[in-house]
Amino acid sequence: MSAETCMACGSSRFSVDPISSERFCLVRCAGCGLAFTNPKPSAEELEKHYSQAYYGPENIKFLPVLEKILDWITKRRARWINKKIRPHSRVLEIGCGRGLLLEALSHLGHECHGTERSNLAATRAQRIVEIKIYTDPFEQYELPENYFDVVILWHVLEHLENPVLTLTHVSNLLRPRGVLIIEVPNLSSLQARLTGKHWFHLDIQRHLYHFTAKGLTTLLENCGFQIMKMTTFSWEQCPFGALQSFLNGLGLRPQTFYKLLKREVSLRFSSKLFHYSLAGGFFLPSVLLAGLESLAGRGGVIRVTTQKQFA
Numbered sequence: 001m002s003a004e005t006c007m008a009c010g011s012s013r014f015s016v017d018p019i020s021s022e023r024f025c026l027v028r029c030a031g032c033g034l035a036f037t038n039p040k041p042s043a044e045e046l047e048k049h050y051s052q053a054y055y056g057p058e059n060i061k062f063l064p065v066l067e068k069i070l071d072w073i074t075k076r077r078a079r080w081i082n083k084k085i086r087p088h089s090r091v092l093e094i095g096c097g098r099g100l101l102l103e104a105l106s107h108l109g110h111e112c113h114g115t116e117r118s119n120l121a122a123t124r125a126q127r128i129v130e131i132k133i134y135t136d137p138f139e140q141y142e143l144p145e146n147y148f149d150v151v152i153l154w155h156v157l158e159h160l161e162n163p164v165l166t167l168t169h170v171s172n173l174l175r176p177r178g179v180l181i182i183e184v185p186n187l188s189s190l191q192a193r194l195t196g197k198h199w200f201h202l203d204i205q206r207h208l209y210h211f212t213a214k215g216l217t218t219l220l221e222n223c224g225f226q227i228m229k230m231t232t233f234s235w236e237q238c239p240f241g242a243l244q245s246f247l248n249g250l251g252l253r254p255q256t257f258y259k260l261l262k263r264e265v266s267l268r269f270s271s272k273l274f275h276y277s278l279a280g281g282f283f284l285p286s287v288l289l290a291g292l293e294s295l296a297g298r299g300g301v302i303r304v305t306t307q308k309q310f311a
Helices: 043-048 064-082 100-106 119-125 163-173 190-198 213-222 238-248 256-261 269-295
Strands: 014-016 025-029 035-038 090-094 111-115 131-134 148-154 174-185 225-231 301-308
Touching: 064 100, 090 100, 090 163, 100 111, 100 131, 148 163, 163 174, 163 213, 174 213, 190 238, 190 269, 213 225, 213 301, 238 256, 238 269, 256 269
Parallel strands: 090 111, 090 148, 111 131, 148 174
Antiparallel strands: 014 025, 025 035, 174 301, 225 301
């Protein structure tokens, strides 16, 4: 997106989103609602925020009990994807992290490939012998056109420097009627609008773009994809997103509870007990908000299944 036109709808009308603060500015398209961080962080600043702390200090990212829950969620997601594609499909996940989703899909009989910008995360993913990992910039890969049956961008599109370029390359790599699955945070969600600059999924240090359902739909259609299904709920993302956003709004150090779960911060027992107790108090309201906003079509994420259109 340039300062003149929106990359999704071509509108030249922009405004500052109210979610902005004295530390950052979100510029939002008046036509489709797609927003971008202004000014964009430099490459050096971005590199700083994709450190070992972001990916976790070891091959596990969260506390062991959470890792087991996330493992179950990942396998469930793999089965959900498996129902949408044909047997023995060629799968590409852009920004595959530790490769856990691809590992689960490979166990379901698919040929799996992944890309990962972080050498640390890629090294961990490469331990999984069933998948092929690429570490060069995605747009530089010289893979055959129409090679993949499905491409996945799971909370990745918002991190990319040029989503249009990436989606165009994805379209070239997908076979006709191939499936593209995307999930991104929803800037129009109730939790985003209620908690503003405290919204957990804003992640202003790493997210370059911020999507609405209309903006994402317009962008995908202009890049040659047909929307098959769209939802705005995720058990993995929405309740916790609301919970951490509420906690941020209390004036505590941002994302402290999340960092505790990642073992990223070391606190005294009394401080840990305080944060866990506070989180427990906000648990039910967070689940309630996540459910209600989803029923209203304004959940914390946008999950979309699309299909490559014939030229």
